[in-house]
Amino acid sequence: MVTLRIILGDQLSQNISSLSDFDSEQDHILMAEVMAEATYVPHHQKKLVFVFSAMRHFAAQLQAQNYQITYIKLEDPNNSQSLTTEVQRWCSAYSPSKIIITESGEYRVQEFIKSWQELLHIPVEIRADNRFLCTLEEFMQWADGKKQLRMEFFYRQMRKKHQLLMTADGLPEGGSWNFDKENRKPPKKAMSFPNRLSFPADPLTQEVITMVKKRAGNHFGDIELFDYALTNIQAAETFKYFLEHCLANFGDYQDAMLTGEPFLYHSVISLYLNVGLLDPLDCCLKAQNAYQQQKAPLNAVEGFIRQILGWREFIRGIYWLKMPTYKQLNYLQAYRALPEFYWSAQTKMNCLHQVILQTRQNAYSHHIQRLMITGNFALLAGLDPQEVSNWYLAVYADAYEWVELPNTMGMALYADGGIVGSKPYAASGKYIKRMSNFCTDCQYDSQETIGEKACPFNFLYWYFLEKNQNLLAGNPRMTNIYATLKRMDRSKIEAIQNQANNFLDNLNF
Ligand code: FAD
Ligand code: DLZ
Ligand code: SF4
Numbered sequence: 472m473v474t475l476r477i478i479l480g481d482q483l484s485q486n487i488s489s490l491s492d493f494d495s496e497q498d499h500i501l502m503a504e505v506m507a508e509a510t511y512v513p514h515h516q517k518k519l520v521f522v523f524s525a526m527r528h529f530a531a532q533l534q535a536q537n538y539q540i541t542y543i544k545l546e547d548p549n550n551s552q553s554l555t556t557e558v559q560r561w562c563s564a565y566s567p568s569k570i571i572i573t574e575s576g577e578y579r580v581q582e583f584i585k586s587w588q589e590l591l592h593i594p595v596e597i598r599a600d601n602r603f604l605c606t607l608e609e610f611m612q613w614a615d616g617k618k619q620l621r622m623e624f625f626y627r628q629m630r631k632k633h634q635l636l637m638t639a640d641g642l643p644e645g646g647s648w649n650f651d652k653e654n655r656k657p658p659k660k661a662m663s664f665p666n667r668l669s670f671p672a673d674p675l676t677q678e679v680i681t682m683v684k685k686r687a688g689n690h691f692g693d694i695e696l697f698d699y700a701l702t703n704i705q706a707a708e709t710f711k712y713f714l715e716h717c718l719a720n721f722g723d724y725q726d727a728m729l730t731g732e733p734f735l736y737h738s739v740i741s742l743y744l745n746v747g748l749l750d751p752l753d754c755c756l757k758a759q760n761a762y763q764q765q766k767a768p769l770n771a772v773e774g775f776i777r778q779i780l781g782w783r784e785f786i787r788g789i790y791w792l793k794m795p796t797y798k799q800l801n802y803l804q805a806y807r808a809l810p811e812f813y814w815s816a817q818t819k820m821n822c823l824h825q826v827i828l829q830t831r832q833n834a835y836s837h838h839i840q841r842l843m844i845t846g847n848f849a850l851l852a853g854l855d856p857q858e859v860s861n862w863y864l865a866v867y868a869d870a871y872e873w874v875e876l877p878n879t880m881g882m883a884l885y886a887d888g889g890i891v892g893s894k895p896y897a898a899s900g901k902y903i904k905r906m907s908n909f910c911t912d913c914q915y916d917s918q919e920t921i922g923e924k925a926c927p928f929n930f931l932y933w934y935f936l937e938k939n940q941n942l943l944a945g946n947p948r949m950t951n952i953y954a955t956l957k958r959m960d961r962s963k964i965e966a967i968q969n970q971a972n973n974f975l976d977n978l979n980f
Contacts, residue, residue, distance in 0.1 A: 472568035474498045477558060479580070480508065480522045481871055482573055483529040484703070484747030488598035489573040495537065501561050502530055503543035506552040506686070511579070512865040515692035516683050517834040518742075521699050521868050524672075524679040525746055528701045531675070545682060555583050555590070562591050570595045576745075577872040578794040603787060604629060604751055604780055610788030620789065620890065623649065626781030635755055635776055636762070636769075644762075649777065650722065650770035657905050658727035664735055665716040668709050669698040676701065691814055691866060693832050699742065699868065706740070706748035713738045714761050722771035726839045728822075728907035733829040737837045738775070741869035744783070751779050778838075783874065789881065789891060790873045798857070800880060802888035803939055805853040810978040813845070813862055820927060821913035822903050823848060834868035839906065841867075846883030847898055851931035852975060853938070856886040894948040897935055900926035921966050927974055934971035937964060 476489050476498055490500075504523050514522075523545065530542045543550050543557055551557055558570070574597050575581040581597075588595040599606060605613075605625075613628065614620055627648050630637060636644040672680060680694060700706040717736040724736050743749040755776045762772040790797065812818040816827035826844045830836050836845075841863070849859045860879045864870045881891025900917040904910040910917040910926075919925040920933070936943070936956050944953045956964075 472497065473565060474569045474571060475558075475561065475565075475567040476500045477570060477572040478502050478529075479554075479572075479575060480504075480526050481576055481746045483525055484602060484750070485533075486601070486750075487573050487747060488601045489571050491598075491601075493538070495539070498539065499565070499567070500533060500538055500540040501543075501558065502526055502540065503550070503554060503557040504545040505543075505550065505554055505557060506545065508554065509545070509687060512861050513690045514687070515830075515834040515866050515868065516687060516690050516694040517692050517697055517699070518866075518868040518870070519683045519687055519690070520676065520679050520694060520697050521701070521742060521834070522746065523683070524676045525701045525748065527675055527679065532702065545686060554580070555587065558587065559591060562593060567593060569593065571598065572596070573598050573600050576600070576874075578790075578798075579872070602747055602750065603784060604633060604755075605784045605788060607788070607791050610784075611792060614788065614792055619893075620785075621893070622781055622785040622891075625785050625788070626777055629780045629784060633752065633755070633780065635759055635780060636773055645769045645773070650773045651777075653770040654722040654774050655726045656723045658724065658729055658908065662724075662729070662732075664732055665712075667734060667739070668700075668712050670700050670705050672697050691831065692834055696832075700748065703748045706743040709743070710738065710740055710749060710754060710757070713740065714757060714766070718758060718761055718771055718775060719767040720771065722768070722774040725774060726843075726906055728826075728837075728840055728844070728903075728909065730825050730908055730912070733833055733835060733837070735837065739835060741874075742835075744779070745869050745871055745874065751783065755780055786877045786881075786891070787873050789877045793877075793887075793890065797880065797887065797890075798860075798876060800887045801856050802886050803850075803853065803884070803942065805884070805886070806855050807853045807975065807978075809849075809854055809858040809862055810852075812979075819914045820848075821915075822907065822909040822928075825909055830866050834866065836867075841878070842883055842896055843898055843902065843906070846879070847896060848928070848931075850884050850895060850897055851928065851935045852978070853935070854884075856880050856884050859884060888942075889946075894946055895943065897932060898928070899932040900928035903928060921963070921970055925970065930967045930970045930974070933959070933964070933967045937968065 474497060476493065478500055504526065509519055530540055533540050541561060551560060570587065570593055572584060575584055584597060613625060638644055680697060684694060700709050720736040727735060740749055744751055758772050758775050761767045762769060813827060816824050816831060818824050822844050826836050826840045860876055863879045864872060864875045877891050880886040882896065885895035904917040915926040916924040917926045920929040936952060940953065943949050
């Protein structure tokens with residue numbers, strides 16, 4: 472009797488739990504490209520090319536090793552365009568005795584997978600996703616009974632569990648768990664960055680590009696110049712290049728932002744990690760090795776490992792701990808519609824213009840651009856968290872709800888009231904001026920708070936603090952800033968409010 476193994480578009484790893492005991496005599500794999508997954512948010516065209524082409528490359532790799540596999544292309548005439556009905560169609564034709572699948576990364580998908588057993592009258596075994604460094608049970612146990620969940624303490628536990636950057640005495644390498652204060656340097660005047668590896672589209676990818684243009688050509692994003700890695704081998708080459716050419720400077724300039732330099736020293740591997748083309752533990756071990764061989768300093772290596780071992784795992788744990796209600800949270804009662812310029816990039820605010828332009832070109836922007844430019848603006852302007860979340864889910868090649876949602880709702884918008892972060896990441900134009908060169912070419916003046924040339928981040932910053940003081944002033948981490956607001960002249964506050972209201976009423980003009 473046949474066992475059907477299902478592989479989803481972000482499960483492209485041969486070591487995944489659903490394939491662990493594959494029996495080449497009996498078992499069969501099903502993979503399906505479906506419009507339902509391509510359009511539940513209007514994914515960036517490059518993201519669609521990446522997912523579909525990586526799926527096809529993975530299927531070809533399995534076929535070359537004689538795995539029995541059915542691969543449904545988006546344009547197959549019988550494709551019903553939904554995952555559930557494609558599984559149903561295969562089961563009606565071949566009557567498998569059992570279905571095996573690895574749990575989905577998204578609550579939405581996991582819910583319909585759970586319905587299959589009853590719907591299809593076939594046993595469905597849903598296996599834990601073995602591509603993470605912390606199991607969900609382990610995270611739930613860690614979180615149980617804690618008043619506050621803080622990434623830093625979770626991260627220390629993960630460091631000990633995986634023996635990463637630990638001395639033989641069980642202490643953190645270099646005497647400290649976290650070297651963040653040595654990172655976060657502003658960009659220097661003349662900086663040069665290593666070129667990136669480029670993988671020009673092969674015929675298989677060309678076919679996918681043509682298909683995506685036809686089926687989703689109205690979605691956001693440039694499709695031309697697609698050159699992301701599409702196989703585990705190419706992704707490993709990309710990561711090796713990062714280790715050799717970027718890691719040493721990663722820590723220092725992690726938060727810097729520059730016009731025309733979307734990648735700086737970042738790894739640009741999240742899209743590969745999230746679909747299974749790279750393994751997170753392997754990446755951490757290789758980064759540790761670079762430190763041990765004195766190829767990169769501790770602040771860079773610890774900072775990099777913390778992102779993967781700490782933040783990535785913590786964020787996933789929060790998602791599964793708090794869903795489905797997490798998605799509805801709106802602690803700051805923010806209801807303003809997402810302005811049109813998040814799609815068009817047409818705004819006089821140069822920082823937003825540059826970041827949205829890079830997003831349109833690459834389906835990528837680095838963490839501080841997501842957090843302190845597009846996210847910070849959305850926070851200060853009171854944009855609706857669900858609209859903002861859907862935007863982030865659509866525009867980035869690495870976006871899947873398990874990782875996108877807590878980053879957006881929690882870290883960027885404080886819509887969860889402090890589950891992910893201890894205070895809102897609100898900042899004025901002065902921060903952006905210090906960490907980037909965006910302000911040099913802006914029509915606004917980052918030093919001005921009121922008046923025609925005033926930087927919107929400046930007046931929106933104070934407007935935001937004033938508007939939300941009932942919810943935020945009691946936060947001990949915000950005592951100083953509220954003390955400054957309290958000392959501010961009432962007439963200045965009123966001028967700021969007028970300017971902010973006028974600006975927000977005209978966001979789309
Ligand atoms: P690097 O800066 O080189 O970092 C290395 C790796 O660490 C990343 O590849 C990523 O896997 C991991 N990492 C770093 N920060 C985080 C974080 N906060 N959460 C989870 N993993 C992290 N990341 C996604 O993978 N998918 C998303 O949909 C996503 N949405 C985000 C939305 C917002 C509003 C914000 C503020 C952050 C979001 N992030 C998301 C986290 C982070 O911005 C990206 O992981 C990172 O920019 C990817 O670029 P990189 O691979 O060059 O990362
Ligand atoms: C993101 C995505 C897209 C665009 N298309 C497909 C698809 O056609 N078939 C598929 O199996 N998976 C796709 N995916 C990934 C799923 O949406 C993904 O499994 C969920 O987002 C869970 O993380
Ligand atoms: Fe952005 Fe203000 Fe700087 Fe302009 S002046 S780039 S709006 S921070």
